Amino acid sequence: MPNRTLGRGSAALEVSALGLGCMGISEFYGTVDESVGERTVAAALDAGITMLDTADVYGPFRNEELVGRVVAKRRGNVVLATKCGLRHTDSGFQIDGTPEYVKKAAEGSLRRLGVDHIDLYYQHRPDPKVPIEDTVGAMAELVAEGKVRHVGLSEPGPGTLARAHATHPITAIQTEWSLWSRDIEDEVLPVARERGIGVVAYCPLGRGFLTGAFRSVDHLEASDLRRVHPRFQGENLARNLVLLETLEEIAGARGATTAQIALAWLLARGEDVVPIFGTTRAEHLRQNLEASHLVLSAEELRQIDERIPPGSAAGPRTGPGAAHMETPEKVH
Template sequence: MQYRKLGKTGESISAIGLGCMGMSFAYGNATDFNEAESLNTLELALELGINFLDTADMYGQGANEILLSKILATKRDKIFLATKFGFKFKEDGSYFFDGSPKYLKQACEASLKRLKVDVIDLYYAHRVDENVPIEDTVGAMAELVKEGKVRYLGLSEASAASIRKANAVHPIAALQSEYSLFTRDVEGEILKTTRELGMSLVAYSPLGRGLTTGAITDAATLSNDDFRRTLPRFQEGNFEQNLQTVTALENFAKEKGITTAQLSLAWLLAQGEDIVPIPGTKRRKYLQENAAAADVQLNSADLEKIDAILKAGTVAGARYSEGALKLVNR
């Protein structure tokens, strides 16, 4: 495994982290969440040199943090732990974001209890609350650092303006945003800002929520409870168009002797030393495949070929539903 520095912190984190959301939430239905396989996957991740684990309090409404507590109990010193706060669920299953100082302190205490740890290495505001100044949110987060409950601070899906305001209050180590071959929204002002301020860009859904792996050939095969059914890119018409681009990427990956997932991750790693993708998986076979992408080297000709494939096939559909899009880039 290769390692990269987390912002200006000096901390070394694996160039490819592990997003743990899918072990408890969003992808598949309840019968797809196998705790034993997930724990085996977490153990293997550490054996492969992956030390950067990512979760959030909303994943399974705390279930994912509880799952991670079982490996943290014996392997805490090998893990750089990141979690997030802010989403609150209503009785009808819908959710909203609360970035208030009062709530985030309650959320942190609850996460520490579920994770059974004394300190969280990287604590993210899961979104930016449009009703709370980002300076207030980050100011309260900074108090958690002073109290020794959190080591470093992060933001997720924040605009360039919010990033600057937040960093002026307390150093922000990382911005976590969606970034993949199919989602390149951060390229431009946001990435320019994180680089200017010396932050890492932690790329979530680096495999396009499974789309750029080539493993999903028919969106109708997704279970009824699968979160991806709500996403425009997976819906009829859009999915078929996107699959054409995936097929072209798959053919190029075969020429390189790698998988489409490895091509996707290697492309992200080639975008800069400050980029750290965190592909999610709950199965060991995919974990090994993803981890091996750290050793894939793409030359300039390869990158040009990939860009040509992407330009030839415009991505169809937004990355989120209309409602969820209102919560990003704020």
């Protein structure tokens, strides 16, 4: 597995070119046996992945505990990324970027992960009620205390990102980015690259759609949020299946899977890009990792951009069942 560097200077962090997103092991995409999840995380580490992505909100809390159990005896080879900023309340999730909560959340994550420091600590969503300088200032204090090594933001607006980086060096942003979600390219990506901030792309396989594994939501569990996601419904789904067929044609010509092409396309967007995919199947894990050595030609990249251009996916990328997880920050 080749490595890549997120951030630069004092904020630089070396990670594997592909990371494992652990969210789906514990929540949102149906039921997964925790022993299967543990084996998946261990297999990813064995295969050369060094970056594991989790959050206190996944589970809730169970995902960090699961990841912590796996890395307990191999901490030195793992870059642990987790997040704060979403509180569990009786009425659902609430964004909280107050310095007090940031510090309290970090202590909880350290305890559940069973570690003395977090390698990359993200604010899960910017809090419009709290100046980003206050939130990142608290994260900077955690760095000074040795409890956090690097600071990140998930789904920031471009103005917020610039202000955050002026407060403390930001190593990476995490945002949805894939062949069917390219919003980042217009405003956020230029700000990140101007400042040397890396990009961790979550949902690089379009919540599994770009793998071609399913063409309807009928077989998904009732708890799977894709059942109500706009891009998996009715006319939107029909139009998106046409895009999938195009991707299947491109992948077939290369002798690769659609997932490998989708991941390789993201890797080709720049050396500062690290996609994190989720899976619980060993076969899919092995196949996806092969994308780190799949180099798309200039002609293949041109063809992909021409046939699957920005904005071609039908339906918004946010779903009603997980707006708290998916809605990008609107405050610039």
